[in-house]
C-alpha cells in the first residue's frame with residue numbers, strides 16, 4: 001500500500017528546467033537519516049562502468065537520466081493512472097562506487113541499497129552504470145523481501161543473455177551478472193524471462209547455460225514471427241509471485257538507443273518495448289534496475305530520454321497494481 005503520494009514541485013510555479021535534477025523531479029531522500037521517509041520506491045544511481053566488455057562511459061548514465069527525466073510527466077495515459085498519487089517515489093542519490101573493482105562495487109552498492117527507505121516496505125530501483133550493478137540490487141532486493149526457495153522470478157530485457165561464466169579471467173562483469181545471480185540462488189532460472197536477444201553471437205552455444213537452466217528466451221525475431229504468446233504464457237505462469245525486472249537499454253534497436261556500450265542492430269522499437277512493458281501491468285514487482293545508458297555516445301539525448309521514460313513505465317506497472325488495491 002502506498003504510504004504517501006510523491007510531492008514534486010508544481011511545474012506551473014517552478015518550470016521543469018529549474019532546480020537540481022532528481023529522477024523525474026521526485027524528492028530526494030538521505031540514506032543516512034534514521035527517520036527515512038517510508039517511500040514505496042527508492043531510486044538510486046550506481047555510476048559504475050568498470051565491468052564492460054566494449055565501450056566504457058555508463059558511469060555518466062545516472063546523471064544523464066536525471067537530466068533527461070525532468071520531462072517525465074506523472075500521468076500514464078494508457079494505464080489511466082496518476083503514478084505520483086499512487087506511489088511515493090524518491091531519488092535516493094548515488095551509491096558509493098569502487099571504480100577499479102566490480103566485485104567490491106557490487107558489495108558497496110548492495111550495502112548502500114539496504115540502508116534506503118524502510119526495510120520492510122521500500123522497493124529498490126537501481127540506475128546504472130553497466131549491467132554488473134544489477135547484481136547488487138538483486139542481492140539487496142532478495143535480502144529485503146526474501147523469496148520462495150529457488151530465488152525470485154525475473155523479467156529481463158536485453159540484447160544479450162549475460163550468463164557468460166567469466167570474461168578476461170573475471171567472474172564479475174556485465175556479461176556474467178545473471179550466471180552469478182543464478183549461482184547465488186537469488187534468481188530462479190525456471191521463472192526467468194529474457195526478451196530482446198538477437199545475433200550475431202560469439203558461439204552457437206552462447207545461450208546454452210540459460211537454456212539448460214530453464215530460462216524462457218524470446219528473441220526479437222521470435223517476437224516478430226510468433227507474437228507475444230510465450231511472454232503471455234510466462235506471465236500467466238508467474239501469476240502474483242514476486243518478480244524482479246532488469247532492463248538493459250540495448251534491448252532497444254541502436255536507432256532508438258544509440259547511447260550504449262554494446263549496441264546490436266535489429267532490436268526492439270520503442271513501440272514494441274512500451275507495448276511489452278504495458279502488457280505486464282499487474283505483475284508483482286519487488287525491485288528493478290535500468291542499465292547501460294552511455295551518454296557520451298548518445299545523440300540529442302535520445303537514449304537518456306528513452307531510459308527515463310522506461311523508468312516511468314516500470315513504476316507505472318506498480319501504480320496500476322496499487323490502483324487495483326492489490327499491493
Ligand SMILES: [Mn+2]
Nearest residue numbers: 131158162248
Ligand atoms: Mn545486459
